[in-house]
Amino acid sequence: MDALASLAQGFAVAGTPTNLLFVLIGVTLGQIIGALPGIGPSAGMALLLPVTFGLEPVTALVMLSGIMYGGMYGGTLTSVLVNVPGEAASVMTAVDGNQLARQGRAGQALAAAAIGSFIAGIGAVAALVFLTPALAAFALSFSAPEYFLLALLGITATASLGTGSAMKAMIGATLGLMIALVGTDPILGTPRLTFGSLELMEGIDFLPVAIGIFGIAEILVSMEQRQAAQAVRTQLKDMWLSAKDWAECRMAILRGGIVGFLIGLMPGAGPTVAALLAYVVEKKASPHPERFGHGALDGVAAAESANNSAAHGAMVPMLALGIPGSASTAVLLAALVLLGIRPGPMLLTEQADLVWGLIASMFIGNVILLVINLPLAPLFASVLRIPYSYLVPGILVVSLVGAYAISLSLFNVGLTLFFGMVGYLLIRADIPRAPLVLAVVLAPLMESSLRQSLMLSEGSLVIFVQRPLAAILALLVIGSLALPLSSFLLARRAARRAGVSEALSHSSD
Numbered sequence: 125m126d127a128l129a130s131l132a133q134g135f136a137v138a139g140t141p142t143n144l145l146f147v148l149i150g151v152t153l154g155q156i157i158g159a160l161p162g163i164g165p166s167a168g169m170a171l172l173l174p175v176t177f178g179l180e181p182v183t184a185l186v187m188l189s190g191i192m193y194g195g196m197y198g199g200t201l202t203s204v205l206v207n208v209p210g211e212a213a214s215v216m217t218a219v220d221g222n223q224l225a226r227q228g229r230a231g232q233a234l235a236a237a238a239i240g241s242f243i244a245g246i247g248a249v250a251a252l253v254f255l256t257p258a259l260a261a262f263a264l265s266f267s268a269p270e271y272f273l274l275a276l277l278g279i280t281a282t283a284s285l286g287t288g289s290a291m292k293a294m295i296g297a298t299l300g301l302m303i304a305l306v307g308t309d310p311i312l313g314t315p316r317l318t319f320g321s322l323e324l325m326e327g328i329d330f331l332p333v334a335i336g337i338f339g340i341a342e343i344l345v346s347m348e349q350r351q352a353a354q355a356v357r358t359q360l361k362d363m364w365l366s367a368k369d370w371a372e373c374r375m376a377i378l379r380g381g382i383v384g385f386l387i388g389l390m391p392g393a394g395p396t397v398a399a400l401l402a403y404v405v406e407k408k409a410s411p412h413p414e415r416f417g418h419g420a421l422d423g424v425a426a427a428e429s430a431n432n433s434a435a436h437g438a439m440v441p442m443l444a445l446g447i448p449g450s451a452s453t454a455v456l457l458a459a460l461v462l463l464g465i466r467p468g469p470m471l472l473t474e475q476a477d478l479v480w481g482l483i484a485s486m487f488i489g490n491v492i493l494l495v496i497n498l499p500l501a502p503l504f505a506s507v508l509r510i511p512y513s514y515l516v517p518g519i520l521v522v523s524l525v526g527a528y529a530i531s532l533s534l535f536n537v538g539l540t541l542f543f544g545m546v547g548y549l550l551i552r553a554d555i556p557r558a559p560l561v562l563a564v565v566l567a568p569l570m571e572s573s574l575r576q577s578l579m580l581s582e583g584s585l586v587i588f589v590q591r592p593l594a595a596i597l598a599l600l601v602i603g604s605l606a607l608p609l610s611s612f613l614l615a616r617r618a619a620r621r622a623g624v625s626e627a628l629s630h631s632s633d
Contacts, residue, residue, distance in 0.1 A: 134480030154194020290608030300563025336543025388437020
């Protein structure tokens with residue numbers, strides 16, 4: 125009952141005219157950002173961080189989180205109508221969504237996606253209400269060693285659970301730690317990695333890193349890869365589901381929502397992995413798997429339910445532990461720090477109104493998104509007809525003005541452009557950027573906790589396994605490092621066996 129009473133107080137906070145307005149602004153911006161190929165929610169949030177300066181913390185956070193889950197809805201439009209995913213989490217939606225559009229069922233695909241996202245989103249926020257306080261209460265028993273291991277686990281789990289090469293993810297995380305170390309030693313007060321630059325003495329702000337790595341890098345790649353795509357038109361009268369369509373989708377929405385929320389709880393997995401797994405699960409559970417890839421409405425519903433549910437699920441470790449579960453929640457965590465709020469288990473106690481106001485705003489935001497998605501999807505689809513070359517200058521100006529506004533320094537503008545090139549090279553080298561951003565966000569907590577632990581133990585590493593909780597976290601860190609290594613060794617062994625069997629078959633011939 126405590127959680128429900130707190131949620132009621134949260135609705136009182138989120139229901140103020142100012143906060144309601146910024147929920148509407150956030151989800152609308154998220155919808156548009158998600159619909160524009162090549163930006164994505166995390167980049168959009170990073171670009172708009174400077175806009176939150178001067179706002180009340182809860183107002184800033186409800187807007188940024190609205191962009192995060194609004195982007196999940198927006199990415200559907202380009203996937204279905206143009207076959208170009210607006211962001212990575214909508215890749216699986218494009219597989220069947222565009223096929224349905226070509227069959228004249230674009231309206232049904234968009235309706236299934238919107239309704240699935242709404243139901244899964246509301247379910248995930250309801251789970252967030254009860255899980256977050258329980259996890260935060262458990263985490264109050266943490267001390268310096270546990271905080272260090274938890275932050276380390278956030279980074280290593282991102283590498284081992286994410287898509288792509290774990291080694292490349294570790295390279296990204298290492299680069300992030302190197303960026304975070306630039307500046308002045310917090311304990312000794314000596315400069316480090318500043319190369320004699322006075323501007324670097326204060327360290328590198330998160331904002332130029334985020335805007336460059338996400339925003340400018342995505343723009344550069346999108347300009348390079350931009351292709352002319354003809355949007356499939358849809359009309360308001362098509363935006364509804366028949367009883368047969370609903371019967372086809374309802375279990376897919378339920379399964380996708382559950383898979384998405386569970387994946388969202390894992391650091392580093394995120395909405396993209398959730399959508400992929402939910403699609404695979406639905407194909408196995410479906411009585412007509414042959415339709416998948418050729419226009420399966422339940423495939424669209426499962427993928428969209430999963431990515432929205434995962435976006436909300438990633439909020440649980442962020443709010444309860446101060447560990448972001450995805451790139452978008454890493455930007456949200458950075459926003460907390462920029463607003464002068466210390467994330468972590470004490471957040472729920474010290475900033476109860478902020479946390480519960482944010483959670484309540486997600487209920488409101490999902491309702492707004494359903495209302496604007498069903499009747500206004502054709503209007504949002506018209507955004508796709510604006511040539512991307514016209515949008516790029518405006519996005520770049522907003523990015524660089526935001527970077528300049530942090531400290532009214534052109535040096536930050538230069539840093540933003542530099543990190544834009546770094547982000548571009550990372551994309552070209554197929555090195556994931558989420559571990560880099562997570563490392564930049566978590567490095568201060570890691571460093572302070574590590575040094576406090578070593579001072580308490582007089583340099584002994586035993587402190588990291590002395591308490592049962594610390595020992596469990598240490599095992600999880602080791603496991604997250606061992607998982608990709610064992611996968612690599614198993615893959616090599618399988619390849620070697622395949623090579624031997626092929627050689628034997630050739631010799632027998």
